[in-house]
Amino acid sequence: MNASARTVVSGALLGVGLATFVDEFVFHQLLHWHHFYDRASGAAGIVSDGVLHGISWFATVAALFMLADLRRRGEFSARRWWGAVLAGAGAFQLYDGTIQHKLFRMHQIRYDVELAPYDWTWNVIAVVLLAAGLAMLRTRA
């Protein structure tokens, strides 16, 4: 992998790690909006959710060590890296909000409320993050 690809991988991994962290810490633990598993989902949902959350710490830690490696080699490009962070976080949130919540019905954003505004907010934020990240990656630093 060349420096540019490593920058994107490092940023994207951290983006995914941060998005799963926010999902887990804010929505599961602090707000208790999300449920661990609401039993409405089949096997595909558990596998998808379990794998993504299972590897989220690995993604985060690996991303930070890769970042340290880029910096010691003098190959760090802030614009590319931050672009990849935003794109990774947006892509994960979009996947979580569409495939995991809606298709697999792993769990919903919140219970006993009108879901539509929550779903739209969730996914619009995801698209904005993803688009901003991709735009930053496209421009030459």
Place this chain on the structure above:
Amino acid sequence: MPELLAVALAGGYLWAVSAVARRGRPWPLGRTLAWCAGALAAGLGPHLRTPGEFTAHMAGHLLLGMVAPLLLVAGAPITLLLRALPAARARALSRLLRSAPVRALTHPVTAALLNAGGLWLLYATPLYAASAHPGWPHAAVHVHVLAAGYLFTAALIGPDPAPHRPSFGVRAAALAGFLGAHAVLAKWLYAHPPPGVGAADAEAAAYLMYYGGELIDLVLIVLFCRAWYAAAAPGQRTRITTRLRGSAGMRRSEISRSWGGTS
């Protein structure tokens, strides 16, 4: 019975340490302490199980299958054994370690399959019920959980010699696969507990397996990434060779070994 295993593990190790010390080569105290703590965790893990309490069983699983292996691997028992044994036997052991079956068994992908596969087999089949009461299936399950956890941890970050250790990419894939399988199993157990386990007990056990396992795995992840970071340093090859030529201490030989399969 588990305490017998713990005593045997600690006793054997201490015997080897004294044999090495008699030859005037002191063995790092930290490794001895790590190994003894690992033996203690291995002896304690199975005792956390109280009949009918799945959560206690899960705490025992984390201790036996994850904490104990990390500590035992940090004890570098193979390095110690190679130094403690007479030269001819040490050579035989090192030939054995290089043999095809041992290489296949200690491959990170094999180890990950044995580790995660064993857990799935235990919790998703009648094996859990069959091994719930003292007897040989009970003992065999515990030995498997400890041994598979050890193999897996050693294959990823072990300081012991690993002549054919696969690249960091292969090891990272094995680690990611295991982490996923462990988290999926925890979520699955939440809704599908083994027969005879109550819903509240199963949910508490699933939380413990998911979040507790994650915490212990974080240690493994950081050690693994740190080893990659050390190995991927620009110009590392020449620096290590020079330092190795300087003197052959424990740290240096460790670096060269953890360096076995890199980028």
